Amino acid sequence: MKKTIIPIGPYHPLQEEPEFFMLTVEGETVVDVDVQIGYNHRGIEKLSELKSFDQSTFVIERICGICSTSHPFAYTRAVEDIEGVEVPMRAKYIRTIIAEGERIHSHLLWLGLAGHFLGYNTVYMWVWKLREEILDVMEIISGNRNNYAMFKPGGVRRDINPEDIPLIMKKLDKIVPTLKMLFKAVRDDPVIHARTKGIGVLTKEASINFGALGPTSRASGVARDVRKDTVYGAYHEMDWDMIVTNNGDVFDKVVVRILEMFESVKIIKYCLLHLPDGEIDLKIKNIPPGEGIGTHEAPRGETFHYVRSDGSNSPVRHKVRAPTFMNLPTYKATIKGEKIADASIILAAIDPCYCCTERMSIRDTKGERLFNGKELIRLSQIKTQTLKQKLGVKETSLEKLVQGKP
């Protein structure tokens, strides 16, 4: 059968970020996919080597607008690991609150987009409206809807005002019923079932082989969560459940993310009610020579930071590993054999627009013939003409149409 290559990206009006996907399709079925990244490479690892340890926190906070807490969390843990210091308990609680708030807003953002990719815009609108509530909570705590600038090596920069806690609690209580409604809607909706069940399955073996992280791996039955596996933050202080499902399809990934939000609400509430007194900052002066590793379970999976110090004011080497670095290659395992219409939700981060002809080129299998936009328009016009002839539609000029008006 004739193979067709459909390139999506790198810059596409409906993609949030630049990335380039090349889908090889046979009819409706995707037989191969190639991913090219690097369009967003800003050399932050190198940049961080030129900044002081404190300044780096701000630089790496801007790695990702959605995970603007995850990277500082892992980085500050890495710097603290060099020294081997423990941050004060109150700082740990505040860090946990911020991190879980971020998880809720990130999962909601994803859920909204997922609804949008499925062509289910009601979900998209509902979820993004709900997201405002959690962004309000973040604004009350940090003064910002995003890029909270709360973290620093040794603690946090700002304290939580006890007077704000009742208002935050009220906002959180508002989220839960809507989340429940959403969960019910997703669980019982035949459209969502039809579009996501058994689609883009990532098996447990493949998940382990690719080193997939976070909800991507937990939906495939791999019970790995840094919050449970290592002791950090305030996560071990309370009871909460790690959400693991076994099917590995898109539906399970949706379910894992929705259920995780309930857990996050639970964690934030516990932290606010049991916020210990005391210092929020260790006031670290010097970073000794050595190596440190910090991890944090970001909304998308484990964030990994490796910092090496030679005793000077800035890191010698700062390695940043975002969860998507491990999760993105799994597309190779999930997308093959699926239909093009499902590719968008499997790739999830992109919204393909296959009719944007100026970004599309079609090759036949040997790659000899290449059609550009102009030729495609010509082909389309020829097709319309033949259709018109077949159906016997007569040409009506514009003047006639205007004259025909009453």
Added chain:
Amino acid sequence: MKRKQVLQDLTTRFKQDILDVFDKTKNRVYIEIRPEAIIPISGYIFKDLGARFNIASGVDTRECIEILYHFTIEEINLLISLRVKLDRAKPVIESLTPVGEAFNWIEREMHELLGIRFKGHPELKRLLLPDNWPKGVYPLRADYKEWDKTAIRDRGVK
């Protein structure tokens, strides 16, 4: 298996290849190994011990090129960092991609940023740097100098 058993098992199994073991904290350990033994040791940790491969981080220390392979064994909360030191003039090591798909992208990244050659990698092409980046210029090497200070918009897009 407990942490002590795991480490003992590793040190007896790969006696000849392990050069140094350094306990950093109760959850962290550095093991320096001979570069030739990277496949059996990582393969054993990744496949048989069921560890998760976090990532590898390469660094140019001016004396040598150092790679740290980080593995986590969740059940006992232990992070093992395998340290390999490569010759700075000609850094070559066996690729781990045939062992697991998880190693694929990071090897491509280290290849372009530090100039390490991974023998046996199925597709050692560029991952992050632009297509017009000159050959043999590795931005994370210690002696790297900015090769082109003009911004992309001033260079003129061809």
